[in-house]
Amino acid sequence: MNVMTKANKIRLSISLYLNYFVHGIGLLILTQNMRPLSSEWGTSIATVSYVISGVGIGRLLAYYLLGSLSDRIGRKKIILFGMISYSIFFIGILLTKDFKVAYLLAILAGVANSALDSGTYPTFLEMNRNNGAASILIKAAMSIGEFVLPLYIGLNENLGGWYGLSFIFAAALLLINAALISRSQFPLQVKPEKTEQHRLFTKGKLSKTKVGLVAILSLYGYTSMAVMILFTQWITLYGIDVLHMSNMQAHFLLSLYSVGSIVGVLIVFTILKSALVKEGTLMVIMNGLSLLFLLTVCFSSNHLSVTVASFFFGVTAAGGIMQVGLTIFSSMFPHAKGRVTAIFFSFGSIASFTVPIFTGLLSTSGTAYALRSDLVIASFSFVLWIIGHRLLSLSNDQTGYETERSQINFIDYWILKLLQWRFKLAKSIGMKKMNQGQQVLDPFREKEIISRIDQRVKDHENRDHYQEIFQTILTNSKQCQTNLQEKGRVK
Numbered sequence: 031m032n033v034m035t036k037a038n039k040i041r042l043s044i045s046l047y048l049n050y051f052v053h054g055i056g057l058l059i060l061t062q063n064m065r066p067l068s069s070e071w072g073t074s075i076a077t078v079s080y081v082i083s084g085v086g087i088g089r090l091l092a093y094y095l096l097g098s099l100s101d102r103i104g105r106k107k108i109i110l111f112g113m114i115s116y117s118i119f120f121i122g123i124l125l126t127k128d129f130k131v132a133y134l135l136a137i138l139a140g141v142a143n144s145a146l147d148s149g150t151y152p153t154f155l156e157m158n159r160n161n162g163a164a165s166i167l168i169k170a171a172m173s174i175g176e177f178v179l180p181l182y183i184g185l186n187e188n189l190g191g192w193y194g195l196s197f198i199f200a201a202a203l204l205l206i207n208a209a210l211i212s213r214s215q216f217p218l219q220v221k222p223e224k225t226e227q228h229r230l231f232t233k234g235k236l237s238k239t240k241v242g243l244v245a246i247l248s249l250y251g252y253t254s255m256a257v258m259i260l261f262t263q264w265i266t267l268y269g270i271d272v273l274h275m276s277n278m279q280a281h282f283l284l285s286l287y288s289v290g291s292i293v294g295v296l297i298v299f300t301i302l303k304s305a306l307v308k309e310g311t312l313m314v315i316m317n318g319l320s321l322l323f324l325l326t327v328c329f330s331s332n333h334l335s336v337t338v339a340s341f342f343f344g345v346t347a348a349g350g351i352m353q354v355g356l357t358i359f360s361s362m363f364p365h366a367k368g369r370v371t372a373i374f375f376s377f378g379s380i381a382s383f384t385v386p387i388f389t390g391l392l393s394t395s396g397t398a399y400a401l402r403s404d405l406v407i408a409s410f411s412f413v414l415w416i417i418g419h420r421l422l423s424l425s426n427d428q429t430g431y432e433t434e435r436s437q438i439n440f441i442d443y444w445i446l447k448l449l450q451w452r453f454k455l456a457k458s459i460g461m462k463k464m465n466q467g468q469q470v471l472d473p474f475r476e477k478e479i480i481s482r483i484d485q486r487v488k489d490h491e492n493r494d495h496y497q498e499i500f501q502t503i504l505t506n507s508k509q510c511q512t513n514l515q516e517k518g519r520v521k
């Protein structure tokens with residue numbers, strides 16, 4: 031039997047999150063060191079940018095292969111392979127003077143990233159049956175890494191320290207963690223059944239609306255990733271070259287973006303849990319807002335507004351909306367979640383190797399061109415979701431009353447909140463009555479409540495229903511008070 035104890039689960043989870051903290055560092059370590067690396071390799075900034083594109087190629091090449099290998103040979107081996115490859119990348123970049131070797135190492139970093147993803151996401155699913163929260167925490171762990179690194183680099187540059195220390199730190203952390211993970215117990219792996227492997231698209235069965243949504247969501251796999259990568263790659267140099275900020279101020283922009291992204295994760299998580307807004311609407315709002323904040327970053331010359339806008343760009347563009355896009359996509363094909371995830375992330379991988387190439391080219395005309403090209407992608411994302419929102423309502427509304435149902439969900443959410451508030455107040459009255467030796471029932475007060483409600487009713491045909499509902503509330507409120515008093519007396 032393979033039953034994991036709670037302590038084992040916690041230990042393994044911490045190690046897995048630690049990997050993503052280092053991965054957050056790995057995501058930025060090349061872009062944050064473009065200047066020292068270009069002088070180390072004797073190349074231009076544009077060439078460093080091409081080298082960075084290798085990460086995307088590595089991810090794209092490895093995603094499918096490692097995904098199925100992870101199912102066959104086990105999660106642990108794949109994760110360890112990812113960690114060791116990542117360490118080789120961190121140390122190798124420091125040792126090489128040749129940008130071609132660096133390019134190969136960047137591809138290895140991409141492969142390492144795919145290995146971590148292919149092993150870690152399923153491990154979390156297998157460890158806890160229903161784990162939406164776990165993948166959000168992965169995003170949070172990455173954001174912490176992305177927050178710490180720019181601050182550290184800014185500080186280190188100011189103190190004149192060697193740029194290589196953060197590379198060594200990342201590699202060391204991974205190797206120590208690998209030793210821990212190699213001795214960890216992993217959850218029992220769920221092998222996919224042959225019969226479960228339906229086709230994603232059955233000819234003739236897919237409506238036009240669904241085909242449209244598949245296209246939009248796949249493209250969004252690209253744009254959502256591209257918007258973030260482009261910003262994180264160029265914002266620091268933009269701060270220095272275009273806005274003439276100090277080193278520290280410019281690196282701080284990226285750290286604030288990462289804090290924004292953690293805040294965004296919490297906001298998106300709360301909004302989705304409370305059913306306050308439908309997923310499609312949330313996507314339109316978040317993409318629209320992120321475009322506005324990006325416009326501010328790209329065209330304001332005021333340092334404070336750019337700094338604040340960077341934070342809010344992090345909230346709106348990097349607060350887990352890419353994951354929401356993936357969730358929408360997966361829920362359309364519940365029998366093929368794995369393949370949908372692979373398709374979505376493959377589009378993301380294309381972003382991570384094309385963005386550094388075309389922004390590298392643009393940067394030869396000026397850093398401003400490189401960063402401002404993000405506006406084109408953000409606008410495209412926004413347009414995608416305006417259409418996507420419409421298609422999503424069409425496709426979800428097979429009954430013809432889904433809009434009403436989602437409004438009812440919203441109302442129920444607030445009715446429950448208000449009832450909870452009412453019960454709290456009634457409990458407080460109950461306690462006071464007990465202390466004063468009074469009985470719970472107050473028929474005069476109840477009559478007053480019922481008649482006040484009755485006077486307010488406008489749709490008279492429903493009068494009896496309202497009476498009954500409020501009587502039920504009062505009955506339950508009294509029961510709640512009595513229970514509380516009995517408990518108090520026992521004590």
Ligand SMILES: O=C(O)C(=O)C[C@]1(C(=O)O)C=C[C@@H](O)C=C1
Pocket residue numbers: 456459460470471472473475476479503504507508511
């Ligand atoms: O107002 C009070 O005295 C309460 O205890 C609260 C409350 C209510 O839920 O509104 C509950 C029981 C009483 O019979 C009357 C009203």
